[in-house]
Amino acid sequence: MPGLGSGSVEFISHNIDQTLRVGARLGQLLVGGDVICLAGNLGAGKTALTKGIAAGWGALEAVTSPTFTLIHEHRRARDKQVLYHVDCYRLHGTADAWGIGLEDLLHDDGIVVIEWPEHIQAALPEDHLWIRLDIMDETQRRMVFNATGERYTTLVEAFRQQVSGA
Numbered sequence: 001m002p003g004l005g006s007g008s009v010e011f012i013s014h015n016i017d018q019t020l021r022v023g024a025r026l027g028q029l030l031v032g033g034d035v036i037c038l039a040g041n042l043g044a045g046k047t048a049l050t051k052g053i054a055a056g057w058g059a060l061e062a063v064t065s066p067t068f069t070l071i072h073e074h075r076r077a078r079d080k081q082v083l084y085h086v087d088c089y090r091l092h093g094t095a096d097a098w099g100i101g102l103e104d105l106l107h108d109d110g111i112v113v114i115e116w117p118e119h120i121q122a123a124l125p126e127d128h129l130w131i132r133l134d135i136m137d138e139t140q141r142r143m144v145f146n147a148t149g150e151r152y153t154t155l156v157e158a159f160r161q162q163v164s165g166a
Contacts, residue, residue, distance in 0.1 A: 021053020
């Protein structure tokens with residue numbers, strides 16, 4: 001896993017199980033108020049990564065794509081905290097984002113995982129973790145984590161240490 005500098009890391013997943021494990025490790029590190037943005041083409045692994053994030057975080061419910069409902073809420077048993085899984089594929093700009101209630105989610109104490117954040121980029125908080133997923137071949141995915149803000153730089157460094165075993 002080559003480093004890209006402070007607050008950035010690149011990871012190559014060789015199969016969906018590895019993508020799920022990467023997500024689970026990230027999910028274990030999340031705290032209330034975190035905003036995770038997942039960008040990439042159709043089939044790049046955004047929902048698979050979200051499934052892993054939710055599992056590592058402790059979600060009680062199985063994760064499915066919220067493409068048609070736009071937002072799925074997941075809870076965990078230990079503290080009833082919420083993970084919001086948002087799909088912005090059909091949205092176009094800030095007005096659409098506010099129209100589905102994203103502003104309320106961003107001011108909540110839950111975790112917000114956003115697929116297709118590039119569709120609503122102006123509505124995103126200044127500080128967030130942006131993960132770009134790219135298809136390399138039928139099973140491999142390239143994930144580039146880029147932190148904006150101190151919280152997310154710290155998160156990426158903790159993630160880097162966790163996956164490298166350092």
